[in-house]
Amino acid sequence: MEHPVNNTRLICTLTGDTPEAMARQLAQAANTGCDTVEYRLDYLTPPPKPSDLPAILNAPGLDVIATCRPLREGGKFTGTETDRLAILQAAAEAGANFIDVEADVPETDRPDGTIISSRHDFETCPADLAEQVAEMEASSAAINKIAFTASNPADAFKAFDVIRESRKPTLALAMGEAGLPSRILAGKFGAFGTFAALADGLESAPGQPTITELRDLYRWDAINEDTELYGVIGCPVGHSMSPAIHNAAFTAAGINAAYVPLLIEPGAEDFNRFLDAVLARPQLNWRGLSVTIPHKHNAMDFVGQENCDPLAVRIGAINTITISPDGKVRGDNTDYAGAIDALCDTMEITREDLAGREVAVLGAGGAGRAIVAALTHYKAKTTIYNRTVSRGEELASEFGAAACGLDALATMQAEVVINCTPIGMHPKVDASPLENIPESVRVVFDTIYNPIRTKLLTAAGNANCLTVTGLDMFVNQAVAQFEIWTDQPAPSEVMRQVVLNRLNG
């Protein structure tokens, strides 16, 4: 099959437990755009007889890898080693293009055929990785495969290093959610292939994405050695919408870039380990990072206040890191920019026009802090209403705002109300932080984006107020990131549609 941009094989793993189930999976795999299938023969129950192999390994138009993984290497085959090797020998004779054999099988016992010599570590990234690679290089196998377990996305870079330093075609994969970049970006680094599952639930190894995710979400077919890299750092990060938004934006703008999720455990040590590994490898072409909970403060500490937007420094957090080709880092906070610009766009005013306007901010947490800092920076007369009054007072004194408890909401005299509490968020959609919309209020902004039209915003619409949604804020912060990174206008409608599809789907 033709590889449009990179020569890395997209390998769909087949894990049916009967020959019929394998055949059904093969039919689906053939429609996904993969070029190679891996038959996990150890999943078959009962194990296949050698004479069954020609009928099972029948994949017209696709290259075939035959694997029969024993228990000792994380597989399901429980029979004797002699029987296992006989199955693999029969697979080679049935025409399988590649035979996966564990590295501990003596060379004299290996089947005839093109051998992938494989090693797996389901616990950690081995300390003796270099020695293991040297042994693989010295063996007679045609192709190396090493899969280990990542504790940090920086371990994925070790997989890329292995591929780069190997003379033979090599599969190197970091397993687990933290290792996902090693699978998504295998094509950038010239790996022999990457493994993908046919569908959720059919993974044959921890952290394996589906083929649809690789192709539709992560731009597999567009990734090559020049691809620039971006990602979102968080913990958890699996449900972040940012990869979908930014990858769709890169596609729409015709930019050769890919954006991946980066699971980094809480704490500065893990955060710094990843950033140090990125900066030590200019060949990655890593250009930008979104940063979310719990790393926004770690990000500012790493980048250094002198390299951050001054208002982000006052907020004490950044959500955007930009890395220049010469390795310089810069920090921005597009959370506040996204919110303030959503408000100003709706009011058809500039940021400077906020001066002197009365704004009520409900909540004093992370979102409230960023918004209060921006409002007071632009000289809006800001009052914070918070459940824990002392927390609101603390924030107010830091930024020159006023503060009261939620009971004072009934008598507020603001032109703009901004909800920065989770009251009204899914699933408690029947709640609202305001019983009634006060007479003075002309604009209501709810930072919640699930649901998009909260009970508060519905009431505001009924009272003929202008409304700003959390969706506007969320899309704006991503648009601002895209524009900082690429220096070109973001395809904001595409980005908005991605979020809408996700929220509706």
Ligand code: NAP
């Ligand atoms: P946070 O740091 O946990 O702060 C939550 C704030 O809400 C605190 O001030 C808390 O008051 C208050 N609060 C929580 N539950 C409450 C309740 N039942 N009654 C009254 N007050 C309550 O959270 P955050 O990160 O600031 O997020 C707050 C909201 O902003 C969330 O709904 C989130 O969806 C939204 N948000 C939206 C975006 C976007 O892009 N659209 C981005 C970030 C956040 P105490 O101080 O008394 O605990």
